[in-house]
Amino acid sequence: MRLNHLSLTNFRLFSRLDMDLPSQILLLEGNNAQGKTSLLEAIFFLATFTSLHASHDRQLINFLASQESLAVARLTASFATQERESRLEIRLIQELNGNGGSRLRKEVLLNGAKISPNQAVGAFKAVMFLPEMTRIIEGGPEERRRYLNLAIAQSNRNYTQTLADYNQTVSQRNALLKQLFERGGDEKQLDFWDQVLATKGALLMQARIQAIEEIGEIAIRIHSALTDSKEVLRLYYQPAYDPVVQPQNQFSLPMQTKVERGQFTLEQLQTGFTARLAQLHREEILRGVTTIGPHRDEMRIHCNGIDLTDFGSRGQIRTALLSLKLAEIEWLKQKTGEMPVLLLDETLAELDEARRESLLTYLTSAEQAVLTTTDMNLFPTNFSGKCERWWVDQGNIHKKDS
Ligand SMILES: Nc1ncnc2c1ncn2[C@@H]1O[C@H](COP(=O)(O)OP(=O)(O)O)[C@@H](O)[C@H]1O
Numbered sequence: 001m002r003l004n005h006l007s008l009t010n011f012r013l014f015s016r017l018d019m020d021l022p023s024q025i026l027l028l029e030g031n032n033a034q035g036k037t038s039l040l041e042a043i044f045f046l047a048t049f050t051s052l053h054a055s056h057d058r059q060l061i062n063f064l065a066s067q068e069s070l071a072v073a074r075l076t077a078s079f080a081t082q083e084r085e086s087r088l089e090i091r092l093i094q095e096l097n098g099n100g101g102s103r104l105r106k107e108v109l110l111n112g113a114k115i116s117p118n119q120a121v122g123a124f125k126a127v128m129f130l131p132e133m134t135r136i137i138e139g140g141p142e143e144r145r146r147y148l149n150l151a152i153a154q155s156n157r158n159y160t161q162t163l164a165d166y167n168q169t170v171s172q173r174n175a176l177l178k179q180l181f182e183r184g185g186d187e188k189q190l191d192f193w194d195q196v197l198a199t200k201g202a203l204l205m206q207a208r209i210q211a212i213e214e215i216g217e218i219a220i221r222i223h224s225a226l227t228d229s230k231e232v233l234r235l236y237y238q239p240a241y242d243p244v245v246q247p248q249n250q251f252s253l254p255m256q257t258k259v260e261r262g263q264f265t266l267e268q269l270q271t272g273f274t275a276r277l278a279q280l281h282r283e284e285i286l287r288g289v290t291t292i293g294p295h296r297d298e299m300r301i302h303c304n305g306i307d308l309t310d311f312g313s314r315g316q317i318r319t320a321l322l323s324l325k326l327a328e329i330e331w332l333k334q335k336t337g338e339m340p341v342l343l344l345d346e347t348l349a350e351l352d353e354a355r356r357e358s359l360l361t362y363l364t365s366a367e368q369a370v371l372t373t374t375d376m377n378l379f380p381t382n383f384s385g386k387c388e389r390w391w392v393d394q395g396n397i398h399k400k401d402s
């Protein structure tokens with residue numbers, strides 16, 4: 001995967017940007033608040049249609065432009081896969097809605113044809129490294145679900161749409177649960193939503209079971225290499241509806257036991273999930289929320305038998321995270337036959353000498369990588385000599401003269 005050209009209009013501080021990107025490694029240097037992170041954010045947005053920095057897409061539209069009654073932020077990319085060259089255009093359109101507010105909609109064109117944003121995820125592929133990414137391990141389960149979702153979405157064309165449908169179903173089902181609690185009514189009304197939830201949920205679970213298994217296998221290998229075979233890294237899926245746990249006797253396996261969830265068919269996951277939902281009707285009406293299902297899934301990350309989220313040291317967590325991200329890249333490559341574009345925002349400062357070395361060596365094998373830094377001293381000259389060095393200055397980007 002190679003990003004050849006990028007144009008931005010009214011995206012963050014870039015009122016207008018046009019750039020041809022070099023293949024291999026591009027090093028973006030600049031002081032703080034010049035637009036380095038925003039540029040990586042734009043490239044990542046082209047792959048995932050989401051930002052890891054903004055809580056709402058509105059924040060991506062240039063401040064000044066967004067004062068107008070109609071504001072459009074536009075991202076356009078030409079990229080090449082093994083097979084062909086494609087053009088992707090995303091428009092974030094903010095317009096007045098008549099009652100004093102405004103609404104935002106997304107339009108996406110892939111090779112000139114309109115396509116739903118959910119279908120366009122992963123047409124272009126990228127993996128992002130951020131300093132604050134240790135959240136994946138240190139943070140709550142939603143951080144690990146997001147890691148998984150973003151990886152799977154880029155390799156499975158239907159995943160994003162299924163996830164959106166599933167989340168919408170959870171909201172609708174929750175609304176009905178609250179209504180049944182407040183106004184009473186026939187519990188049977190839930191059956192329809194249980195069916196939809198289980199159909200979509202089973203698809204998500206099946207994708208997650210497989211992804212965790214496969215990414216986990218790659219991560220063990222990478223982590224072993226990064227730690228001179230001293231540490232064994234393992235990923236464990238803990239689905240909120242678990243097909244291997246019997247609801248009646250609450251039989252639960254110790255985490256270290258290898259559980260073969262991959263053996264369950266889609267239909268088994270679906271019927272098991274539906275049955276469990278039915279058992280929970282009473283309780284869920286009282287609580288007003290759907291208590292099981294992929295929206296509450298968890299993935300635990302263990303190192304030498306220790307749960308890193310609860311007991312990992314800073315150093316251990318950083319190394320495990322590096323293994324996890326490198327495994328994500330390798331996995332995407334295996335699944336799709338394409339090496340994603342690698343985006344690294346000020347990542348080196350976080351790593352010790354040895355890991356930095358490993359990461360930089362890895363990058364030289366990438367098809368294309370874009371790195372940002374405020375501090376060139378982090379890069380050994382034998383590495384920076386292999387990079388194209390560009391300067392970012394108040395939303396302008398130009399090649400360094402030297
Ligand atoms: N929607 C926006 N419109 C205009 N400027 C923005 C917008 N969002 C962020 N900025 C500005 O862009 C700059 C941040 O750029 P950033 O990409 O984080 O810089 P860097 O990574 O080089 O430190 C900040 O000065 C911020 O105020």
Ligand SMILES: [Mg+2]
Nearest residue numbers: 033036037038
């Ligand atoms: Mg930055």
